[in-house]
Amino acid sequence: MSTPVQVQDLQEAEVVFRVKRYSKEKGDYWQEYKLKVDRFTQVTEALRRIKVKQDPSLAYRASCHMAVCGSCGMKINGEPRLACKTLVLDVVKKFGTNVITLEPMDRFPIVKDLVVDMTEFYDRMERVKPRLYPSKEVLEYKAEHRLKPEDQRLLWKFAQCIWCGLCVSACPAVKEDPLFLGPAAHAKGFRFLRDPRDTITEERVKVLADSAWRCTYCYMCYHVCPRDIEPVTAIKKTRALLKSVKPMGPAQEVGHKHSEAVYESIYTYGKINEGVVYVKTYGLIRSLVDMTYAFRAGKAKYALEKVEPVKEVEQVRELMRGE
Amino acid sequence: MLIFETRENSRGPALDKATYDAVVVGAGLAGLMSAYYIAKEGFKVAVISKVFPTRSHSAAAEGGIAAYIEGNSDPNDSPDYMAYDTIKGGDYLVDQDAAELLAYKSGEIVDLLERWGALFNRQPDGRIAVRYFGGQTYPRTRFVGDKTGMALLHTVYERASGTDNVDFYYEWFTWDLVVDSDRRVRGVVAFDMRNMTPTFFEARAVVMASGGMGMLYKHSTNSYINTGDGYAMALRAGAALKDPEFVQFHPTALYPSDILISEAARGEGAVLRNNKGERFMARYAPKKLDLAPRDIVSRSIMIEIKEGRGFPGGYVGLDLTHLGEEYIKERLALAYEAALNFAGVDAMKEMIPVRPAQHYFMGGIDVDIKGRNPDLIGLFAAGEAACVSVHGANRLGSNSLLETLVFGRETGIAVAEYLKTASWPSSDVAKDVERSVDQAYSVVKSESGRHFGEILEELRSTMWDYVGIFRNDGGLRNALSKIDQLRGEINKMYVTDKSKVYNTEFFNALELKNMLDLALVIAHAALNRTESRGAHYREDYPQRNDQEWMKHTLTYLRGKTVEISYKPVKVTRWKPEERVY
Numbered sequence: 001m002s003t004p005v006q007v008q009d010l011q012e013a014e015v016v017f018r019v020k021r022y023s024k025e026k027g028d029y030w031q032e033y034k035l036k037v038d039r040f041t042q043v044t045e046a047l048r049r050i051k052v053k054q055d056p057s058l059a060y061r062a063s064c065h066m067a068v069c070g071s072c073g074m075k076i077n078g079e080p081r082l083a084c085k086t087l088v089l090d091v092v093k094k095f096g097t098n099v100i101t102l103e104p105m106d107r108f109p110i111v112k113d114l115v116v117d118m119t120e121f122y123d124r125m126e127r128v129k130p131r132l133y134p135s136k137e138v139l140e141y142k143a144e145h146r147l148k149p150e151d152q153r154l155l156w157k158f159a160q161c162i163w164c165g166l167c168v169s170a171c172p173a174v175k176e177d178p179l180f181l182g183p184a185a186h187a188k189g190f191r192f193l194r195d196p197r198d199t200i201t202e203e204r205v206k207v208l209a210d211s212a213w214r215c216t217y218c219y220m221c222y223h224v225c226p227r228d229i230e231p232v233t234a235i236k237k238t239r240a241l242l243k244s245v246k247p248m249g250p251a252q253e254v255g256h257k258h259s260e261a262v263y264e265s266i267y268t269y270g271k272i273n274e275g276v277v278y279v280k281t282y283g284l285i286r287s288l289v290d291m292t293y294a295f296r297a298g299k300a301k302y303a304l305e306k307v308e309p310v311k312e313v314e315q316v317r318e319l320m321r322g323e
Numbered sequence: 324m325l326i327f328e329t330r331e332n333s334r335g336p337a338l339d340k341a342t343y344d345a346v347v348v349g350a351g352l353a354g355l356m357s358a359y360y361i362a363k364e365g366f367k368v369a370v371i372s373k374v375f376p377t378r379s380h381s382a383a384a385e386g387g388i389a390a391y392i393e394g395n396s397d398p399n400d401s402p403d404y405m406a407y408d409t410i411k412g413g414d415y416l417v418d419q420d421a422a423e424l425l426a427y428k429s430g431e432i433v434d435l436l437e438r439w440g441a442l443f444n445r446q447p448d449g450r451i452a453v454r455y456f457g458g459q460t461y462p463r464t465r466f467v468g469d470k471t472g473m474a475l476l477h478t479v480y481e482r483a484s485g486t487d488n489v490d491f492y493y494e495w496f497t498w499d500l501v502v503d504s505d506r507r508v509r510g511v512v513a514f515d516m517r518n519m520t521p522t523f524f525e526a527r528a529v530v531m532a533s534g535g536m537g538m539l540y541k542h543s544t545n546s547y548i549n550t551g552d553g554y555a556m557a558l559r560a561g562a563a564l565k566d567p568e569f570v571q572f573h574p575t576a577l578y579p580s581d582i583l584i585s586e587a588a589r590g591e592g593a594v595l596r597n598n599k600g601e602r603f604m605a606r607y608a609p610k611k612l613d614l615a616p617r618d619i620v621s622r623s624i625m626i627e628i629k630e631g632r633g634f635p636g637g638y639v640g641l642d643l644t645h646l647g648e649e650y651i652k653e654r655l656a657l658a659y660e661a662a663l664n665f666a667g668v669d670a671m672k673e674m675i676p677v678r679p680a681q682h683y684f685m686g687g688i689d690v691d692i693k694g695r696n697p698d699l700i701g702l703f704a705a706g707e708a709a710c711v712s713v714h715g716a717n718r719l720g721s722n723s724l725l726e727t728l729v730f731g732r733e734t735g736i737a738v739a740e741y742l743k744t745a746s747w748p749s750s751d752v753a754k755d756v757e758r759s760v761d762q763a764y765s766v767v768k769s770e771s772g773r774h775f776g777e778i779l780e781e782l783r784s785t786m787w788d789y790v791g792i793f794r795n796d797g798g799l800r801n802a803l804s805k806i807d808q809l810r811g812e813i814n815k816m817y818v819t820d821k822s823k824v825y826n827t828e829f830f831n832a833l834e835l836k837n838m839l840d841l842a843l844v845i846a847h848a849a850l851n852r853t854e855s856r857g858a859h860y861r862e863d864y865p866q867r868n869d870q871e872w873m874k875h876t877l878t879y880l881r882g883k884t885v886e887i888s889y890k891p892v893k894v895t896r897w898k899p900e901e902r903v904y
Contacts, residue, residue, distance in 0.1 A: 024824050040579050040666050040676075048547070052776030056828040057820035061374075063546040066582045066665065068473045069378040087667050111517065112825040118375070131481035132440025145437055146449030156442045156468055159477070163377055197440065 010089050012038045013098055017046065019058065020103040021113045031055075043083035043091075043102070044072055060114040067226055070164030074114050075103040080166045082226045105169035121165045124182050128189035128207055133200045145197050158191040158234050160227045167221035167231050173214055179251070180214035181207070183221035183231030190234035194241065205242055210249025212238040213256075257281050267320055270310035275303040338756065339522040343369040343490075344742050346511050346526040348497045348553060351379035352476055352727035353706025353734075354532030355483040357694070360735025361530075362488035366742050369524055371492045371513050373548055373830075376480045377473075380534050380546040381727060384472025385585055385657065386456060387464035388728070389721040390429035395450050400461035402426040403896075409722060410897050412458045413685075413715020414857035415873060416566065418893040421692050421713040425722070425729055432728045433465050441478040442467055457586050457617075458719040469585075469657040472724060479728075495522075496830050497552065499759040500529060500560040500702070501752050508701035509752045511556075512759045516830060519823045521763070523756045527745045528738045531557060531688055531704040532731065539838050539845070540681035541787035544576050544583040553708040555837035557688045558844060558880040562698040565710040565875050565890070567686035567841075568848035571718055571858045572792050574620035576680035578638035580665050584677055586720060588641060588658040589613045591650075595624065596640045596674060597632035603639075618717065618858055621679035621792050628678070640674030679792060683707065683723065685714045685858065686845070689877060689890075694734025701745065705734040712875060712892070716857025765814075766832045772817035775832040778809050782835070782842060785809075790846050795862040799850040806846055807883070810839045844878045847885040852876060869899050 017033045033050045044062045051058050061071040065084040072083040077095050083102075091100050108116035137143035167183040168174055174182040181189065186208065193204045212235050221231040239255070248256060261280035265273045279287045294300045310316070347358045350372035358368045372379065391402045405426035410417045437443060437451065443465055444452040456464040467474035483489055497513040501523065510525040533553030537545025554564055575584040575595075589595075595613050597603045607623040608615035615623075628637050643651055643658070648671050651659050655670075662668040662675040687710035689696055694709065696702040706727040713726055789802035813836055820828040854868040855861050879886040 023822050025822055042580055056774050056776055059825050059827045063374055063378045063548050064383045065580060068382045068470060071378045085664055115825050131485045134438055138438055147445055148449055149445040149447060152442050152445045159442055
């Protein structure tokens, strides 16, 4: 079915789009469309031509075609991408085939063809109270906001989220943990948490602090974000900013113990002592229970390994003390 | 909060009804701003949009928002200079009271957005930064990186969505205005796109904030959603469109995706070249060269292409290669990235392919500076959907974001005022609602005929070829007969998709009906105005003619014909003079 493609200086090609379609009436099925494209053709333009010239029933979302509205998130050859920010021939070159599959984003319920239900995504965004709560004085024009240029730059990085949902579709933690807000909501949450003009910090801390520790740092959001806003960086910064706020939620408490255990281990040994860090993070009882799994998997030896401090441990300690 | 009543009608199936004080159609900056100010006075508002609010076309605005800010502007500048720049830029078809209001409220509206959390770029002392834009005597443009529209849209959405009295209906398609026999607006008919169910949104006031109409043209920088629905709804309901012959074409849209390459590129030294490598603007504007006004540059590019000096496919080159890597990265990052991401062109090594494309509609639903339409009681409009006559015959850059916010707010305040005294009429409009729903459904009832796509492509080519950058009597008459023919054909339009779930084909077909109604009116008005002014260029009447034509066109759609009347331009302080830059 697929033809090998000579990739050098590809100017034009006939491409086959394999689209995963779905409708309530017909269920799931694959449909193919053949289309001639040139090196400028965006996937959104290809979809538009298919809809206008071949199959008007194909359903997808697209609006601005310049990566600022966030409508056209989908899976292109398995990768979560904005269709507008993807040139058809780039995909052909990258995968070495002129067959391109288009599928709806993962994790969201499918409404029809490439259109998914974003309701839950919008609910997540709403949970972080995505708006500035300025002081009464400012709203009554008794005071004026000033914002340092460096603060503006930092906040703007995270405020550029276009709510496309790609990061959430790619996030394994969101899939497993209903208490995790997800990458986009954390980027938005941090943008207001860190805004010096905001007044509801206490409320924001309650929403963000525990959830921030539910991210697994897998960096999928970092890789798929079409605006390069790095949601995982927002999560790291949230953890750092709120590292000692109390009372701690369950994930935050474990996370806090873990980071202290790691610090201590490095101070003591100059490196991570896996067994000790595990016990200090999860406590003795949980560790013993988990050890039984490690035994069964034949991995107990790693946890029980005797760890000696590294030769240069004194230098490490000096660095950690800031000397 | 919302009361849904389900009622049996004569055809049997249920028709839902929702009751609000006001309905706002469109959730871009103008719509959200209006909704916020109506709700602030305690009235219940439904905001209905084809897309989720942050997907609106306001997000696409790049460069910035013009504002004279007291104490944070050039010491020689004043709101009067700003009004004058706007009036001159609009080739004296601007209502000068509107331009003054725009200029005098510009500072406070930027200040308000800042208070709501907008992350404007800053000066070292923490105050809002400023830069130059085309047509400004002094620098007035405030900006958030190179995504000002997106930043402001999110800020205003965040604000409006945190308000108790506003309900959002996103991915709902508004199809018709409902007007009673007293010419009073009674609400709108809208379809839930997820299941194609119609609802009558009953309201005492309707704000059309449905944005522009770029999809009428084969080449446009606009979003796919800009199909001019609000203009067509207003026309069908009996309201006038003002100055619809004025359509702005931006000279440098990226080929072939028509993504805007900002004027800033040429401001920073980029040069337009034809297929011979010539800097052709030297022939058309020997002094201003590549920085001549938008309409002149657009016309020059089209002549080059027409006479065979363009590149295959129909474009010219925007040359940055002489500027050097460091300069491009520092000063022209957005243009560079757009070319790379959307055209696969490395602008450091090769020219960016560009051609003119439709960009903005100066015409719109006839309203005064409070957003009130004089034809229908209870009809308001704001933003690109409206024609307050603040842009006249040609809009200046960074004035569109400003207009959406200033006049969105003015309109919201005026609606709230209106609602304080307006009563609920008692006459029954159920029949009108049913007729409207039936008309919409008629497109899915045909068993054979033409697909929307075929008709759409013919319309977009017709508008581009004959109602575009160059116009003349013969071409406009061609366009009118073609549009007439296509309007006949849509009665036999065939929708293949019979599904009720997210049937985009059905909604595309309804959009096409709207586009054809609007196209007819634009072409008529363009044929009628026998002069050249701003963006309206007639090859057979190349001069501006103030004696006969310094007046607004008012157009009404009466079935197959367009009725035209006129309205004087409001002149307060500035007499027309020759437009030389």
